[in-house]
Amino acid sequence: MTTPRLLQGNEALVEGALAAGVRFFAGYPITPATEILELMARKLPRLGGKFIQMEDELGSMGAVIGASVAGAKAMTASSGPGISLKQENIGFAIIAEIPCVVVNVMRGGPSTGMPTLPSQMDVMQAKWGAHGDHPAIALAPWSVEECFTTAVRAVNLAERFRTPVTLLSDAEIAHMREVYAPPESVETIDRPRPNCPREEYVPYRPDERGIPAMADFGSGYRWHPDSNCHDEYGFPATNNHAVGDKLVRRLVGKVNDYAEEIHWLSEERLEDAEIVVFAFGSVARSASEAVDVARSQGIKAGLLRPISIWPFPDPAVAKVAARAKAILVAEGNLGQLLGEVQRVAAGRCPVAHFSRVDGLIPRPEQILARIKELA
Amino acid sequence: MTTPRLLQGNEALVEGALAAGVRFFAGYPITPATEILELMARKLPRLGGKFIQMEDELGSMGAVIGASVAGAKAMTASSGPGISLKQENIGFAIIAEIPCVVVNVMRGGPSTGMPTLPSQMDVMQAKWGAHGDHPAIALAPWSVEECFTTAVRAVNLAERFRTPVTLLSDAEIAHMREVYAPPESVETIDRPRPNCPREEYVPYRPDERGIPAMADFGSGYRWHPDSNCHDEYGFPATNNHAVGDKLVRRLVGKVNDYAEEIHWLSEERLEDAEIVVFAFGSVARSASEAVDVARSQGIKAGLLRPISIWPFPDPAVAKVAARAKAILVAEGNLGQLLGEVQRVAAGRCPVAHFSRVDGLIPRPEQILARIKELA
Amino acid sequence: MPDSVVTRKGQRLRILLTPRYCKGCGICVELCPAKVFGSEPATGKAYLAAVERCVDCGLCELWCPDYAISLEREANL
Amino acid sequence: MPDSVVTRKGQRLRILLTPRYCKGCGICVELCPAKVFGSEPATGKAYLAAVERCVDCGLCELWCPDYAISLEREANL
Amino acid sequence: MKRYEARLSGLGGQGVILAGIILAEAAGIHEGRQVVQTQSYGPESRGSACKCDVIIGDEPVKYPGVYRLNLLVALSQDACDKYARDLVPDGLLIYDPLYVKNLPERPLRACAVKATETAEGLGRKIAANMVALGAVAALAGLVSADSLARAVAARSPRGTAEGNLAAFRAGLAAARELRSAIS
Amino acid sequence: MKRYEARLSGLGGQGVILAGIILAEAAGIHEGRQVVQTQSYGPESRGSACKCDVIIGDEPVKYPGVYRLNLLVALSQDACDKYARDLVPDGLLIYDPLYVKNLPERPLRACAVKATETAEGLGRKIAANMVALGAVAALAGLVSADSLARAVAARSPRGTAEGNLAAFRAGLAAARELRSAIS
Amino acid sequence: MLSTAQMLEKYYLVDKLPNIWCAGCGDGAIAAALVRAVDELGIDKNSLTQVNGIGCSGRVGAYQDFDVIKGTHGRALAFATGIKLFKPELTVVAIMGDGDCGAIGGNHFIHAARRNIDLTALVINNRIYGMTGGQSSPTTPFGDRASTALTGSVERPFDLCQLAIGAGATYVARGTVYHIKQLQRLLKNAIAHKGFSFVEVVSQCPIYYGRYNDEASPAAMLRWQKESAVSVTAAQGLSPEELQGKIVIGEFVAKDEPEFVSEYQALIDRYGQEAAE
Amino acid sequence: MLSTAQMLEKYYLVDKLPNIWCAGCGDGAIAAALVRAVDELGIDKNSLTQVNGIGCSGRVGAYQDFDVIKGTHGRALAFATGIKLFKPELTVVAIMGDGDCGAIGGNHFIHAARRNIDLTALVINNRIYGMTGGQSSPTTPFGDRASTALTGSVERPFDLCQLAIGAGATYVARGTVYHIKQLQRLLKNAIAHKGFSFVEVVSQCPIYYGRYNDEASPAAMLRWQKESAVSVTAAQGLSPEELQGKIVIGEFVAKDEPEFVSEYQALIDRYGQEAAE
């Protein structure tokens, strides 16, 4: 443990990323993610790492992919408009299986919307933003401490699964300061690298968990990553149905089949909860407080807070749906994860919704009022 | 009725768009949407319309928005990679309420994947691709004729709702030829335009259905469309919570509250169907044939085929779920609309899935086999 | 304090200051070739210190980023 | 048909054609300054028509887009 | 006739796509039948094997793919090797013996039509596809020669209609002879 | 003390954010309490009204927003007008009388602290925020003057610690007098 | 020329004032120079369309009584292209920042120049990202500081005018806020020019560029503009070393070439005639 | 110089041959010229990294035994920037089409040039979109035909070398497939140059460009390259009218300027030293 410091969310996120081994950052300024860029600019050269402010977000994502292929743990950060621009290259990182971390510090509204205010409006985009079938991993911190820990985890998951991982922060968490003492060091995971003789390297032949070993460019292991559907050697096979089928299924399966490795939830007072609030990120802070107050008023409320959003925590939600009187999904959007909870609940219990989309996180009493209605 | 012609899907789509009044097209080549670009290049100048091949897809979407603001019914067309690139500007068109049509001729795989082969892998992206809460309208033809009719409808819906509308074709439908005689003329809808005195024009004051009147740039009605959350005058109000809230809710509500105006479904043999196949676009052709065969074998099968995909046809699916023995969702992806059907079915009946993602549309017997399993 | 001056061309030139717009950037104060403007110590806002010195270069009006300066000319003096 | 020639520099130059690679584009046939290549009527593929005319300009090998032509030089003739 | 599946195949440049379109138009427009035409697309169509499928029915053709091929026109060995296996047992194979030297081993009705040679004889090598179409008219019993001829005339680019029709008729005549020979 | 909500407000440039951070560090680091600090962000922070909230508690502070403001420091009229209404009935308002001329009508404990004047007196007009912090230490009973002084020293940019501490102490002294006067 | 009072009355949304720019920011004066140029050209308010980018510079139109579309960051010229092509009778002016046009919008910039589409592109070059708080921009001079380059930028900057020339722009000029009367003239010429016109204005951002580079006073920044300026003609006689750190101002290019929208119109007319015949 | 047989053996994935390009396409010869240049420079195979764009030209690396990343359309130089910055010891060559680099990739192109990052950008300019079937590209000459410009392009084309110069590239050259030996030299110089190097090769797409513009024979297209070429030095004496329709070949620029990756490394070293002190 280091000594406790008052850190901003974006600051803790950068420290977590650096602790996890990020040594390359490419980005483009945008509120409320800019501090991540500025801190990376300041800190990376001191660690021998590389920082570049690219000409735009498309280029940032491209540079991150390039650096990752050259062996870097690489990251970029942006907010809605920039994240939309990155989608095409995120899709490339997915098909070519290039590990990297994409931070989305969410703000309000479609388009440039409400640039300085928090929202949770990009949570579905984090899964479906890129075209084509693909896997998605996303984490969402609710505190300064979790900005650090989810950043570490995001880097590790990217390396473990060889796929881009999204870190969904928001303007509230990003600019909030709390006291936190980051650990001296953290457990890190490195991408699987080949250790076979060079001639035997088959760059897209998966191991038993569906992940192929990844060589650094320049290491002598020959490798041809490609944006097309490709065979195990990485060469395009755009008209080979069997190859395309196998690849797409493996890409999705390598994550979804190991979802329980990714699932990370916080459960508060769920043991006997009748009304379960489902909330994440900054909104969950209000939800947690509402649950506390409800309990103090004799209402059996509880909180299910996913820290990993994608893959969606189907088992945890199903468990809750089986025994709760009602689930209340509280979100900073007009009902994005609501649909997911409804899908999993599958009619086993009613699913209610609470939205706030005006650039403020809900007041606990707003959620409390809904809990009371359902109790 | 004109005389029947053998038309390609992309050709019929262009004719439908032109019949509906499209007079501006900006695009960038990409398989399998390129014929739309090429035909527009050839046909628009003959009609006094404007065509431009832009430098990229971001620019294409930008030019379409510009032309629409100047009064044009405007369209662009692309496929997965290009559609991903358009997302940011699509978000702009949503918040500034600029009508336009975005054609996505779907192909296989994430990234460039399988460029010449069909898929239905972008159906969730059509709803969630852009960041921020927003409405979505999407249509999907299953035949050459419907390429024409959905194109007309897409233009009309864009004008009716003042929002971008996605037309989800695919490589199969796009390049298929069938005999079709386009009508001599079609019913068209024009965006609401102001007819008040110029001084009284309030550009973002909605009418009773939630849609503000839209003036053409240069018409003397003054108008400041903006990418930020804005007040009724169009001026940014990025820190005004009430204004932001009202805007985001109106944008989503203006479509979702009128979903039944948009819903467009084809129902085959649903009256007494026990096994209902839910399928759209090219896959529905196989599904329909499978249903026919199933019926001929005494299985009570039926087909629910959404032609409008977004807003999702909740009422129709709910109706089916209430009385079917099972719903089989057949898609050219790994389960995108499956989640939607499960959400709506809400446990009222089992929901099964059939996927084909190798760049071929399913063979009817593949779907038939699944129907039999469920029967 | 007079707020107008007669220019070399024989026009009467009135310098109109709108304090509500002025942000006290100091551009007119420092760059007016004739030192016509002063700066209020408390707020930093510009005031007319010596209009009579004005040589009608016209620049303060064009430079002021806040539209706080307007030069009004009476043609027929 | 011989497939080699002695160059001005006194090297033996062998022209190696790989018909499997040749797509019959006609570049060597039309642009060889010495008209060394012919074109098979049925397939359009190149063949060595008159190697002895070769003046060792080296261009056919560099131009052939399909790596169907290799010029092999025996240094110590 | 519920569903008839025809495939025209060869190398890019031999005009099999155009031939397929003409066949589809003959059936769909000139005979008012239901028809769906699809084709292989992309890099394949430049240089390598290339195919065009025409499905004809009396009821709407839903599934646009090939189940059981009734007719294969093969203008290259490659195409013949690749697609002949899709033919139903009583399917018809029309091939150009200039390019197709090895027939598939399985039994089927195979007719050699010297499409390229015949076209060359008429001074338009490029019209081999039209000769093949003539053969289809004569041998497949699928669409009438008359409809096909009208479709050829309608689709031919300006100035080529005469030549194409001549090639078509030559194919028709040659194949009719053949038919009488084999029947 | 379960939850204490403090807001420091003024115009961009008056250093209220830094003051808030120091307050948060005093409570959170030097006294080991639970603390969340948030601030208004964006164009607002250049020139117009600007605020920094510090919520202090003995248990983890979850909701980071303001429910019932216990303390408002207002260094501008604008800020006072905007935020005083959020104060609880027994809340404390500390204001700089140089800028705040009109107090809210509703009853509350209001203390005028000549932050700017005092700072100017010390030759560092920019340290008005530190004077205000001194007053907070004296009047709010929230964190000890000692913790605050340590936080001021630790956060001050190189070379400014001395001046800031002097301003802080001046504010502390002035406010203590005030406190004895009003108590 | 319009007095400020006349200008505000005729062209400004006075109820939106005072503007939000920081004290001493160059944006306000440049906005006024543009309006005065438009007024002198006698262009009808209703036929002038502005496209704004995102950035502090993207707020120009927010105070002015024209049709103004403020698009996404970097895409102003793409929006403008659609407007102009569909409605050629409009005079279209795009106003962008150095980041908006030179960084994220670079591709649309060079292509609008290449096409020689009849637009005016005005770039307010404050050599920094103002709106987002002082990051380096593609025009931040090598070695100058910004929030993402605290010890000095390690990237070479663009010379935006040279870039415009390389891309084929047919009118290219540079001005400064200090040389405000010349700027007005350049803008007038640019708007009047048929084809793609590019005007770069060297401007001041005292708040960020100034703060990071120890020259925070707006007046000092204007003086620097004055002292660094050399005219295009004078610059021709100077060596690259002598030009180091200088701002070359004036017109670099003004030439006639086929203009895109007219060429396209000619295509339409050709078809129209064919149809008529 | 390597014979083709030697080249194939040493640098090619022979089992992938024959290549997929159409008969007479320029891509194959250019790919070989690059390999021969690399061989002559004595660069280790493992330390050369290729980044390919999307297009027919983006298939070059698919046959070659280097590390090759084929990225998304237009982003090759962004990928390359990340590779080079993170691993400066690699020699990085990006190969792009005229559409890939000049249209969708334009922004990365001008910024890589601006930064003067030590990469080589090779653009195969066939003046058309080959891969997607013959649409006009930003280098399609005014009036030439393409599938989206059947009656002739109404847009002015880029001169990509002039664009590179305007953006600040420190090595700029143009070659043709016809002048294949010179091309090899230019590529050698470009790769050896420290900084951003740009080489444009005028190439032939007989299938689309040729077909649409009535010059379908590859040999005829090469002859046209020969006849249209003038050297950079000869071009200096010609008027714009005389240069109309000409291809100027040779080296336009070759100069030393601060290189981005080295400057960044210097920054790291500075911090390292500080820490050590």
Ligand SMILES: Cc1ncc(C[n+]2csc(CCOP(=O)(O)OP(=O)(O)O)c2C)c(N)n1
């Ligand atoms: C896609 C996208 N990326 C980033 C931003 C954030 N952003 C807003 S303005 C701006 C840059 C402003 O710099 P400049 O264009 O130079 O304008 P200035 O503020 O200096 O006038 C940025 C990066 C955005 N709105 N959209």
Ligand SMILES: Cc1ncc(C[n+]2csc(CCOP(=O)(O)OP(=O)(O)O)c2C)c(N)n1
């Ligand atoms: C984002 C995106 N847009 C469009 C395409 C389709 N596409 C593939 S290659 C290409 C252009 C090829 O032209 P060029 O770069 O000149 O290369 P060439 O084929 O001529 O060598 C296009 C538009 C794509 N793959 N991705």
Ligand code: SF4
């Ligand atoms: S230039 Fe304008 S804003 Fe600046 S001090 Fe003078 S009057 Fe005030």
Ligand code: SF4
């Ligand atoms: S017109 Fe010139 S001289 Fe007169 S006040 Fe303005 S700046 Fe000074």
Ligand code: SF4
């Ligand atoms: S150049 Fe090569 S491919 Fe072309 S004809 Fe000659 S050998 Fe064949």
Ligand code: SF4
């Ligand atoms: S080396 Fe020259 S002369 Fe000899 S065959 Fe080749 S092209 Fe002809």
Ligand code: SF4
């Ligand atoms: S931040 Fe800079 S550019 Fe933006 S308004 Fe302030 S001074 Fe102007």
Ligand code: SF4
């Ligand atoms: S289409 Fe053109 S560029 Fe592509 S391989 Fe064929 S000839 Fe070459």
Ligand SMILES: [Mg+2]
């Ligand atoms: Mg700027």
Ligand SMILES: [Mg+2]
């Ligand atoms: Mg090309």
